[in-house]
Amino acid sequence: MAKVLMKGNEAVGKAAIEAGCRYFFGYPITPQSEVPEYLSSELPKVGGVFVQAESEVAAINMVYGAAGAGARVLTSSSSPGIALKQEGIGYISNAGLPAVIINMMRGGPGLGTIQPGQADYNMTVKGGSNGDYHDIVLAPASVQEAVDMVMEAFDLADYYGTPVIVLADGLIGQMMEPVEFNYVCKKELAPKTWALTGKGDGEKHMIQNLVIEPDECEAWNKSHFEKYAVIEANEQAWEEYLMEDAEYAFVSYGTSSRIVRSAISYLREAGYKVGMIRPKTLWPFPAKAFEKLDKKIKKYMDVEMSMGQMVQDVAYACNDKNKIEFYGRTGGVVPAVDEIVEFGKRVMGGDK
Incomplete structure (x- = not known):
């Protein structure tokens, strides 16, 4: 496929579609607003669904629902918006569901500025929600790498059953560079037999989040960290x-x-x-x-x-x-x- 000149935000939107994403729930915020703008136009063309939610909190909970149904689902935002999504990200992580989240970081704290920043590292890498958990975090340094990492993120999310966050910044979202799109799944993905399909017959599935008994909750956490240990062993990447x-x-x-x-x-x-x-x-x-x-x-x-x-x-x-x-x-x-x-x-x- 020939390279095309694209703005970073639009390129990651196209990358998501190429990787099979058909559902986007989000809310506009500078400097990532071109992501939802692009997907609002392009997702319906491939039979997908775009929803501009009433808030970031609503958007991430829509992601939770779509992920539970087995969909390839995306949300994007920038720093203050991602902060609002943290509770929902924690719920999705605890439930062991796949989802992709793009954060085009801006300066902070609080509303801060619309200029680029990298001060969401702790919130993203150390966990911005409550409890013990990790999400896979990918850090692109170019528009092409952002495209590649968004595509990879969907595969990693499905393979490990976890949210994957693509952590970039406003410069990467706003700059234009030549990119190509060549999605090839590099993971052997199992069918999503756990998904909630709403058919009402056959095998019943449940997606769990609340675990009342302390011993059971501890065991639940330990099972997550067994998965995280595998991720740490297999998915470290650097140049x-x-x-x-x-x-x-x-x-x-x-x-x-x-x-x-x-x-x-x-x-x-x-x-x-x-x-x-x-x-x-x-x-x-x-x-x-x-x-x-x-x-x-x-x-x-x-x-x-x-x-x-x-x-x-x-x-x-x-x-x-x-x-x-x-x-x-x-x-x-x-x-x-x-x-x-x-x-x-x-x-x-x-x-x-």
């Missing part, structure tokens, strides 16, 4: 950039990693042996990427569009909080390449 001879390593994801990549080219020209580990999965965090590098890397330089929400995961992965240096901009401010170059030089010992 290593110029790490073969690196003595220092940036750690960055999404839009920030694109800026870091440009900074690395200047630092390499200046003689610094520096590379980057770019997490593609934020949960499970790619700890495996650090295992083989710990002894040769002098410092890890975490760069984010937040106040350092990923730092703890990097420190845990490299098993040494003293090896972490952080640089971040927040509130919708995007760091410039020269800022990252100066930060890198400062950490690595000044000008060569």
